[in-house]
Amino acid sequence: MALRRCYNSWFGSSLKPKWDAEVFLNNGAELLEELITSSEGKSSPIRIFSAKELEKATKNYADDLFFHEDSEYKMYKGTIDGRAIIVSKSIRSDFISSSRAYEVAVLSRINHVNILKILGCCLEIKIPTLVYEFFSHETLYDRIHKSGTSGYISWENCLKIATGVAYGLTYLHIDMATPIIHRDIKSRKILLDEHYNVKIVGFDLSLPMPLGETETECPVIGTYGYVDPCYITKGLVSEKSDVYSYGVVVFEILTGKNKDRELWESASEFAECTEEKLVGFAEAILLEEGKKDQLKAFAQLxxxxxxxxxxxxxxxxxxxxxxxxxxGL
Structure with missing residues (x-):
């Protein structure tokens, strides 16, 4: 009833087609259920935005405000009440709305400097649209591979990115009451600002770890090249699955590899190579700039x-x- 009153107070009971109300109420029920089951009494307030608010905020999703596209959604910069925001709109008709509700529920519990903060969502359309704090307009993937840029990341910033992502994943794995496995860590899910500060995004595939368990069985899903081979062969996921994906991302920074198969095969070769060849996988300019002892220890990690x-x-x-x-080396 509360959701229906909320809908009517915004739009009026006779001003919108019936299916809009049904979609809103269905999505709201899913979201409410996810928040109740996952919040453990610690959920942050989530604002419910109207579709009109987000259309206005993004100038009807204008091309000049678009800055990132993944396989599931497009991200736009917007402004509401004078505050810059990110609007993440689904582009897949087969996407399951409950996945977005789950993502909202997970993110509502998270407050960490290296994880993008959610502000709210829009429930009026079949696949809820999510609204985040504004952070930057560039992903790590863009920074490494985008046409027209050198792709070069200094040794100091390489360490800064690696550390920021590691802090965020550590928070998910050990600092939450229910550990969360991200399951889709990749360079496209890491936002960077001009100072190479990091925000992790994209929790639609994340998974809570059952209480007292260190691994759980689930269908294999994720992005080719970044998915843990143990996950693929065993059908089991654990925090070590995120560790593998993290290793691939950092390897990607070091080498500039960007084709999924090339990235996966090179990372596999890297994992098996001898100590003498470890440093050779890094770009020469990185080796010249960085301390050799640091780079060697980093490559071993x-x-x-x-x-x-x-x-x-x-x-x-x-x-x-x-x-x-x-x-400190």
Whole structure:
């Protein structure tokens, strides 16, 4: 009833087609259920935006405000009440609306400097549109591979990006009451600002880890090249699956590889290569700029993350600890 009153107060009971109301109420029910089951009493307030508000905020999703597209959604910069926002609009008709409701429920519990903060959502359309704080207009993928840029990232900034992503994943794995496995860490899901600060996005495939469990069975899903081989062969996912994807992302920064198959095959080769060849995978300019001891230790850490065995991979907390040590070399 509360959702129906909310709908009527915005639009009037006779001003909108009936299916709009049904979509709104169905999405609202899914969202409310997800928030109740996952909040553990700690959910942040989520604002419900109208479709008209977001159309106005983005100038009807104008091309000049578009800045990023993934396989599931497009992101636009917008402004509401004088505040810059990001509007994430689904582009897949077969996308399951409950996945977006789940993403809202997960993000409503998260407050971390390296994870993009959600402000609210629009429930009027079949696939809810999500609204985030504005952070930047560029993904890590764009920074490495975008046409017209050198793709070069300094050694200092390489470490900064790697550390920011590691902090965010560590928070998800050990600092939340229910650990969250992201399951789709890749360069397209990492936003960067002009100072190379990091925000992780894209939690529609994320998965809560059952209480007391270190792994869980689920269908294999994710992006080719970044998905943990153990996940593919066993059908089991754990925090070490995120560790592998993290290793691929950092390898991508070091090498500039961008084709999925090329990236996967190169990362696999990197995981098996000898110590003498480790540093050789980094771009020459990076080697010249960075301290060789740092780069060698960093490459060894990445190789551990890319191990074919869960047991041989570090946890994200251990990755953070090693990155701190590397910075001191």
């Amino acid at each position: 990445v190789r551990r993350c890319l191990s074919g065995s869960w047991e041989e991979r570090p946890t994200m907390k251990e990755v953070v600890q090693e990155l701190r040590r590397i910075k």
